[in-house]
Amino acid sequence: MSTCIVTGGAGFLGSHLCDHLLAKGHRVICVDNLDTGSLQNIEHIRHPKFTFLSHDLTEPLLLDDAVDFVYHLASPASPIDYARLPLHTLKVGSYGTHHMLGLAKFKRARFLLASTPEVYGDPQVHPQPESYWGHVNPIGPRGVYDEAKRYAEALTMAYHRQQGVNSCIVRIFNTYGARMRPHDGRAIPTFLRQALQDKPLTVFGDGSQTRSFCYVDDMIRGFVLLAESDVHLPVNVGNPKEMSLLKLAEAVIEATESRSEIIFEALPVDDPQVRQPDITRAKQLLGWEPSVELPHGLRRTIEQAGVERLVGASD
Numbered sequence: 388m389s390t391c392i393v394t395g396g397a398g399f400l401g402s403h404l405c406d407h408l409l410a411k412g413h414r415v416i417c418v419d420n421l422d423t424g425s426l427q428n429i430e431h432i433r434h435p436k437f438t439f440l441s442h443d444l445t446e447p448l449l450l451d452d453a454v455d456f457v458y459h460l461a462s463p464a465s466p467i468d469y470a471r472l473p474l475h476t477l478k479v480g481s482y483g484t485h486h487m488l489g490l491a492k493f494k495r496a497r498f499l500l501a502s503t504p505e506v507y508g509d510p511q512v513h514p515q516p517e518s519y520w521g522h523v524n525p526i527g528p529r530g531v532y533d534e535a536k537r538y539a540e541a542l543t544m545a546y547h548r549q550q551g552v553n554s555c556i557v558r559i560f561n562t563y564g565a566r567m568r569p570h571d572g573r574a575i576p577t578f579l580r581q582a583l584q585d586k587p588l589t590v591f592g593d594g595s596q597t598r599s600f601c602y603v604d605d606m607i608r609g610f611v612l613l614a615e616s617d618v619h620l621p622v623n624v625g626n627p628k629e630m631s632l633l634k635l636a637e638a639v640i641e642a643t644e645s646r647s648e649i650i651f652e653a654l655p656v657d658d659p660q661v662r663q664p665d666i667t668r669a670k671q672l673l674g675w676e677p678s679v680e681l682p683h684g685l686r687r688t689i690e691q692a693g694v695e696r697l698v699g700a701s702d
């Protein structure tokens with residue numbers, strides 16, 4: 388049995404990771420300040436090996452326990468959240484990551500940083516391999532998130548090279564599943580919320596921009612395979628099956644058997660035109676690839692979350 392810290396453990400991905408690690412027999416210490424997460428995401432966990440610590444990671448975290456793994460996920464993650472919390476996003480990416488790397492060093496724990504393909508910005512290379520250095524606007528509205536993650540990656544590699552921290556970095560491409568918030572602004576929860584109420588689905592631009600969507604169980608399996616490997620360089624984890632936002636809207640309408648129509652709205656600033664992972668490294672080093680197809684993943688999301696949670700408070 389290992390002891391794992393999951394920062395951001397009351398969020399969407401963090402809560403699924405807590406479930407997965409507990410099911411594997413590990414002890415889990417979930418650390419979260421509930422900025423964008425919720426106790427509702429972990430209220431089903433009644434497990435003697437589970438501890439919740441309410442803590443803001445921009446402050447140091449002192450722990451007596453031995454720790455084997457630090458999964459560092461805490462950060463606002465959706466454009467709506469980091470637009471609302473710009474300084475906090477920069478602080479949790481910088482101070483928060485410093486504090487958790489310091490803790491991993493002190494405890495001699497394996498450290499996993501949850502990073503993002505936003506480090507590639509609006510990519511000039513397609514699909515994006517880990518060797519691509521990116522094309523990022525540091526002063527645009529998304530800069531607070533993109534640069535916080537780029538800084539966190541640089542910090543992680545510095546702690547690894549100079550301080551000997553056993554670290555790894557996962558670049559998480561768009562992931563979906565139960566416990567996403569209906570109003571967090573990301574495409575799948577927005578479309579599901581609209582479709583389940585037979586309201587128009589709002590597609591940005593002409594809907595030709597592409598994304599690749601990975602089901603949450605596949606993503607969590609990738610996290611754990613990476614954390615349990617001896618890989619130190621960044622690894623893309625995501626579903627390489629690319630689709631336009633318009634096709635996604637149609638798939639959601641089909642999965643929900645909705646009567647909604649599709650309408651078009653202005654594109655947000657610096658919204659990337661394409662997004663598709665090159666997962667060669669994940670396949671070669673971890674033997675990982677996604678297994679859940681979108682229609683199946685959408686149905687599982689609806690079953691697990693339930694219509695009421697996907698719709699949330701009315702618009």
Ligand code: NAD
Pocket residue numbers: 394395396397398399400401418419420421422423424425442443444445459460461462463464465479483501502503504558559560561562563
């Ligand atoms: P989320 O908002 O659901 O979870 C983030 C969690 O971090 C929340 O529970 C929040 O309360 C917590 N948190 C934020 N600031 C904190 C602080 N200072 N101290 C303690 N806790 C804090 O988002 P998510 O989608 O689960 O994302 C988790 C991680 O994965 C993030 O680092 C995000 O950047 C990364 N990521 C997610 C996706 C995706 O598709 N979901 C894609 C790329 C990267």
